[in-house]
Amino acid sequence: MSILAVTGVQVNDRDCTGELLFVASPQVEFSWRIETDSPDSRQGGYQIVASGADGRLLWDSGRVVGTACRGVPWRGAGLKAGDRVSFCIRVFDRDGSPSPFSVENTFEVALLSPGDWHGARWIRFAGNCCAAAAPAPHFRREFTVGDGLRRAVLSITARGVFEPSLDGTRIGGDLLAPGWTDFRKQIQFLSYDLSDRLPPGRHALGVILAEGWCCGNLTVLRMRNVYHPHPELLAHLELVYRDGRRESVVTDSGWKTATGPILGSDLYDGEDYDARLEMPGWNTPGFDDGAWEAARESGEVAETPWLVQKSAPPVRYMRELKPVRLLRPKKDVCIWDFGQNFSGTFRVRPRGIPGRRYTFATAEILEPDGSLYTLNYRGARSQDSYICAGPVEQAAEYVPKFTFHGFRYLQIDGWQFDRIPPEELDVTALVMYSAMPDRCRFSCGDSGVNRLWLNALWGQRSNFLEIPTDCPQRDERLGWTGDAQIFAPAAMLNMDCLAFFRKYLRDIRDGFTPEGAAPSIAPAVLHINDGAAGWGDAVTLLPCALYRHYGSTAVLAENYEAMKRALHYQLSRSEDFVIGGEGQFGDWLAPEETPPELVATAYFAHCAENVAEAAGILQIPGDRDHFLKLAENVKRAFRRKFTDGAGLVRPATQTALVLALSFGLAAPGAVTGNLDLLEQRIRGNGTKLSTGFLGTALILPTLARFGRTRCACDLLLQRECPSWLFQVRQGATTFWERWDSFSREKGFGDVSMNSFNHYAYGAVSEFLVSWLAGIHYRHDGLVFEIIPDRRFSPVEAVFDSPFGRIASSWSLTPEGELYWEAEVPPGLPASARLPGGRELPLAPGRHILC
Numbered sequence: 001m002s003i004l005a006v007t008g009v010q011v012n013d014r015d016c017t018g019e020l021l022f023v024a025s026p027q028v029e030f031s032w033r034i035e036t037d038s039p040d041s042r043q044g045g046y047q048i049v050a051s052g053a054d055g056r057l058l059w060d061s062g063r064v065v066g067t068a069c070r071g072v073p074w075r076g077a078g079l080k081a082g083d084r085v086s087f088c089i090r091v092f093d094r095d096g097s098p099s100p101f102s103v104e105n106t107f108e109v110a111l112l113s114p115g116d117w118h119g120a121r122w123i124r125f126a127g128n129c130c131a132a133a134a135p136a137p138h139f140r141r142e143f144t145v146g147d148g149l150r151r152a153v154l155s156i157t158a159r160g161v162f163e164p165s166l167d168g169t170r171i172g173g174d175l176l177a178p179g180w181t182d183f184r185k186q187i188q189f190l191s192y193d194l195s196d197r198l199p200p201g202r203h204a205l206g207v208i209l210a211e212g213w214c215c216g217n218l219t220v221l222r223m224r225n226v227y228h229p230h231p232e233l234l235a236h237l238e239l240v241y242r243d244g245r246r247e248s249v250v251t252d253s254g255w256k257t258a259t260g261p262i263l264g265s266d267l268y269d270g271e272d273y274d275a276r277l278e279m280p281g282w283n284t285p286g287f288d289d290g291a292w293e294a295a296r297e298s299g300e301v302a303e304t305p306w307l308v309q310k311s312a313p314p315v316r317y318m319r320e321l322k323p324v325r326l327l328r329p330k331k332d333v334c335i336w337d338f339g340q341n342f343s344g345t346f347r348v349r350p351r352g353i354p355g356r357r358y359t360f361a362t363a364e365i366l367e368p369d370g371s372l373y374t375l376n377y378r379g380a381r382s383q384d385s386y387i388c389a390g391p392v393e394q395a396a397e398y399v400p401k402f403t404f405h406g407f408r409y410l411q412i413d414g415w416q417f418d419r420i421p422p423e424e425l426d427v428t429a430l431v432m433y434s435a436m437p438d439r440c441r442f443s444c445g446d447s448g449v450n451r452l453w454l455n456a457l458w459g460q461r462s463n464f465l466e467i468p469t470d471c472p473q474r475d476e477r478l479g480w481t482g483d484a485q486i487f488a489p490a491a492m493l494n495m496d497c498l499a500f501f502r503k504y505l506r507d508i509r510d511g512f513t514p515e516g517a518a519p520s521i522a523p524a525v526l527h528i529n530d531g532a533a534g535w536g537d538a539v540t541l542l543p544c545a546l547y548r549h550y551g552s553t554a555v556l557a558e559n560y561e562a563m564k565r566a567l568h569y570q571l572s573r574s575e576d577f578v579i580g581g582e583g584q585f586g587d588w589l590a591p592e593e594t595p596p597e598l599v600a601t602a603y604f605a606h607c608a609e610n611v612a613e614a615a616g617i618l619q620i621p622g623d624r625d626h627f628l629k630l631a632e633n634v635k636r637a638f639r640r641k642f643t644d645g646a647g648l649v650r651p652a653t654q655t656a657l658v659l660a661l662s663f664g665l666a667a668p669g670a671v672t673g674n675l676d677l678l679e680q681r682i683r684g685n686g687t688k689l690s691t692g693f694l695g696t697a698l699i700l701p702t703l704a705r706f707g708r709t710r711c712a713c714d715l716l717l718q719r720e721c722p723s724w725l726f727q728v729r730q731g732a733t734t735f736w737e738r739w740d741s742f743s744r745e746k747g748f749g750d751v752s753m754n755s756f757n758h759y760a761y762g763a764v765s766e767f768l769v770s771w772l773a774g775i776h777y778r779h780d781g782l783v784f785e786i787i788p789d790r791r792f793s794p795v796e797a798v799f800d801s802p803f804g805r806i807a808s809s810w811s812l813t814p815e816g817e818l819y820w821e822a823e824v825p826p827g828l829p830a831s832a833r834l835p836g837g838r839e840l841p842l843a844p845g846r847h848i849l850c
Contacts, residue, residue: 004041004099004826006089008033008804012311013499013552015437016105022191023107024309026079029554030072032089032102033804034826042844043067043827044094049101050076050087053151058085063092067827070551070779070802081112082238084151110191110309111155111236114301120250122159122232122304123295125209125257130230133217133264136210136402139233139295141255142285143205145198151240152198154205157189157307160231161212161402166194167203168284174314175432176402179466180213180479182523183227185510188310194237205249206283209233210265210402217268218525220475222379226525232298256292265402268380268475275389275396276354312503313435315466317344321429326422327409329370334412334422341408341734341757343462343472344432345384347399348425350414354390358398358414359383362407364473364756365742372411376754379475382407392418404432406462406473406757408733433465436495439800442768444792448725449716449768455727456762459734460487460494463759467504467523471737471755479522481508482535482585483760485542486697490766492549493777493799501546502555508539509562516569518562520585529583531569533600534694539566540607544614550802551779556614563611564623570604571630577637579604587655589738590692591722594655598642599694602659605634609664638665648673654681655695662702671706678703679711687714689722689739697763704771709787712771716764717791724764735762773797774808774822782830784822784842784849786810803828810850820850 009016010031012023034043045066050059059076069091079085085108088101111117125137145152154171156164157178164171171192178188210216214227237249261277281287301307324339341364350358361383363372374382382405386398410429415422442453463469467479468487484504491497504522511524517531518539530536543559546552570579581596608631615623638660644650647670649660657678660666666674681690691699703712719725722739730742737758741749748754770776773795774786779802786795786808794811804825811819823846824830830842832849840849 004043004091004093005035006032006091006099006102007035009089009102009105011105011107013502014311014313015496020193021105021107022110022309024110024311026074026109028074028079028107030074030087030089031070031802033802034069034091035804036826036844038845041093041826043069043091044096045092046072046089047092047098048072048087048089050085053084069827071554079109081109081116082153084108108153108191108193111189111307114304114307117155117234117236117301118238118248118250119252120234120236121252121300122234122298123251123253123255123257124230124232124298125259126296127259127293128230130215130225133211133266133269135259136208136262136265137231137257138260138279138282139207139209139255139257140283140287140289140292141205141249142202143237143249144202145200145239146241147200148242149195149198149200149239150242152194152237154192154194154235154237155189156192156207156235157187158209158212158231158233159183159187159214159228161210162233163208163401164192165206165283166197168281173316175317176212176315176404176466178310179312179315180523181507182510183214184305186306186308186506187304189234189307190310190314198239202285204283204285204287205235205237207233207235208260208262208401210262212267212402216266217475219478220379222475223525234301234304251295253294253297255295256289257295258289258292262401265400267403267477268382269403270360270382270384270405271400271403272385273398273400274387276387278389312500315432316435317430318433318435318461319431321431323427327370332416333371335366335370335372336410336412336427338408338410338429339733340458341406341462342429342431342458343404343406343465343757344430345400345404346410347397347428347430348412349395349397350386350388350425351392351395351420352388352390352414352418353392354388356388356390356414356418358386358388358412360385361411362405363409363411364407366409368747372409373748375751376748376756377474378752380473382473386414395424399430404465404472406471431461433461434500436464436497436500439495440493440769440797442765442773442797444768444772444795446717446792448719448728449792451728452724453765453768455732455734456490456759456765457494459757459759459762460491462734462757464491464495464497464500467507471758473757474755478525479504479507480535481518481520481522481538482532482588482693483758485534485538485545486694487759487763488542488545489549490763492545493766493769498546498550498552498555501542502558505539505542505555505559509559512562512565516565516572518566518569529585531566531573532583532585533579533596533603535585536566537603537607539563540610544610547614547617548778553617556618560614560618563614567607567611567627567630570607574604577601577604577634578641587692587694590655590690590695591739592653592655592690594653594695595651598656599659601634601638601641602663602665605631605638605665606663608634635665639667643667643670646670646673648677652677652681654678654685654690654699655692657681658691658695658698658702661706662698675706675708679708682711682715686720687718688720689715689718693760696761700764700767701771704767704787709789712767713787713789713791716767724761732756735759769797769799774810775799775806777801777806780829782806782824782828783833784808784830785833786820788812788818788835790816801825801828818850820848822847822849
């Protein structure tokens with residue numbers, strides 16, 4: 001008999017990992033995956049059983065017939081703030097035989113309204129000057145817990161970033177919390193279950209507060225206090241006893257505050273720490289805080305922008321890197337090389353006489369003489385410092401708390417003066433990004449292509465830090481929407497990004513202009529070319545991409561009105577359905593310019609089709625017909641304006657041709673002619689790219705989809721600039737902003753804008769998995785189709801999809817025989833398209849295809 005098992009359970013797009021999950025809304029959705037020992041076994045139904053904290057049954061769905069396993073909504077009794085729900089899921093096969101119930105998972109509905117905060121007030125330290133980086137204030141409050149405590153939950157946030165602790169021990173592992181939003185419109189808070197950490201007796205809460213995105217430096221303009229004039233703290237600890245009593249510990253003037261060893265901490269500039277100012281025991285009961293001052297109350301919760309439980313994965317230390325080399329470019333200079341460009345910070349064990357100052361400088365790349373190259377950081381200092389408390393024999397441990405850097409190399413100075421062997425510093429890199437586990441791996445017979453795929457993954461790890469930033473190192477690190485939308489298909493293969501992108505889409509909606517233009521940067525700390533094609537269009541294209549991957553109609557519903565609003569804005573500034581080139585980015589950083597009005601009109605048609613698709617999925621037939629008609633009107637306008645009498649795109653840049661083919665803008669009778677022209681343009685350019693951010697993401701999939709696979713593979717394997725593998729050949733471990741950011745022959749590119757960790761061109765990794773390995777995945781179907789080019793053999797990819805493991809591997813013998821094996825998860829319709837065109841339906845399980 002076949003056995004089904006439920007695994008990979010999620011609530012509101014977040015993995016249930018055994019810890020209590022807090023949800024931002026009573027509108028809860030469940031998702032799961034199926035494991036089976038039989039290729040013939042499939043889900044034919046499910047059952048969800050949920051109970052409250054008191055064991056009372058809240059919902060038993062009974063056996064629900066169907067294959068649904070994504071976004072299954074809560075149908076039990078209405079939930080309110082503080083309700084804690086434990087649930088199990090089981091599935092039934094097509095014969096009605098049940099699986100075992102899943103392990104029990106628990107979620108709690110977080111605070112929902114200002115009244116749920118029970119009088120908590122914003123508090124601050126009043127002794128800092130906020131015109132420049134200031135010492136980080138510490139806050140403390142002691143309280144007593146009685147007998148019979150049943151439940152204790154801390155809800156906490158800041159205008160700034162915070163680190164909480166209880167009785168001297170840190171609470172949680174979240175970094176730079178609560179993250180980045182437009183603090184004038186919404187502020188995220190985090191919730192922590194402290195029930196098992198509060199025995200009867202005296203306890204102390206402690207919080208360190210820093211400026212973060214809310215009050216620190218932002219953008220190349222170094223704007224300070226963008227959202228608020230000074231950092232503030234808000235917290236509510238609710239204690240619930242078994243006899244029904246409830247007590248609250250809230251932020252108010254009863255808290256005490258003082259500054260400590262963090263002299264300044266800035267996201268761009270780094271952190272300065274003086275260990276001589278440490279206050280041992282400051283966050284434990286009984287500490288003498290007589291010299292501390294009372295916290296200043298700043299305002300009530302009711303006066304605050306929308307407070308919402310953080311629903312996206314928090315930033316955490318996700319992995320550690322040890323140095324691969326200790327470089328000594330000149331006497332008394334040591335540089336630690338971690339072998340990988342990344343985003344994060346470091347852990348070090350400095351020691352020295354009291355007052356000895358260590359400095360920590362970072363860089364992505366080295367100068368020819370072996371020193372750090374930091375000009376491309378622009379105005380970001382990106383350095384930290386540590387002053388030792390001594391004695392020289394005693395090592396401390398230092399990790400910067402409230403900053404991050406984009407770097408590969410770390411130079412440390414200060415050890416020289418007390419003759420400390422640099423090896424004794426025990427340096428470790430701490431890689432930081434939003435806590436999303438890897439979902440995919442890829443390999444092939446070309447080592448450069450393997451490094452290319454890995455570079456894309458590390459670019460995502462580096463830049464998916466709270467929001468999808470353009471780069472992690474210089475005085476920018478902004479959520480450019482165009483970068484995010486073109487990389488999204490690759491991102492969703494690499495990591496489970498649904499919750500991450502849903503939060504980011506909320507940031508985009510918050511950034512709309514009054515005229516209806518979607519922002520080019522979200523959170524919209526700057527308004528630059530809002531509504532630009534490919535950038536403002538992210539509010540339309542991202543929800544549709546997420547739906548295709550995850551099947552989430554909730555994402556479409558949340559964003560549908562914003563999608564329509566953005567499209568209406570484009571219509572309002574068009575003339576005869578053609579959009580002008582003013583206020584556009586065009587095909588950003590392309591070696592060959594494509595007219596911005598061509599790019600904008602192409603995206604206008606593409607977005608109209610996407611909104612029509614969303615309307616159809618959401619069952620709004622009138623809208624669907626309306627936007628399909630709009631798309632046809634724009635396509636006709638595109639052909640009138642940008643094609644010649646033979647239907648060929650003019651000007652015939654690579655990007656123009658790719659957009660016309662990819663978005664279905666070329667007249668049906670002119671598709672082959674435009675394909676031929678595209679291949680001519682590529683071959684005539686030495687089989688090299690002339691595309692920028694937008695065209696590059698589409699060129700290989702477009703060539704492959706229309707059967708020009710040889711051209712696509714030749715282009716991918718090109719090693720001269722501009723090409724993907726040129727960067728690899730120069731030693732890149734992430735993707736660069738410019739094709740020529742560096743070369744061994746010519747040195748560094750334009751220093752004014754020269755990031756060595758930009759992820760946009762990493763969109764090519766989706767082609768590697770989908771076309772080279774042959775995994776063409778959507779939530780409603782899976783097709784295996786490979787490009788069996790022997791230059792890549794052997795090829796293998798494994799994707800941990802929302803339905804379970806998908807795998808494809810193939811190789812060619814010296815005689816040219818193809819061996820191809822594939823694996824299909826349960827619950828996902830699948831087929832294979834074999835070389836030669838024959839199609840095979842595939843049941844769940846492993847298959848030898850050739």
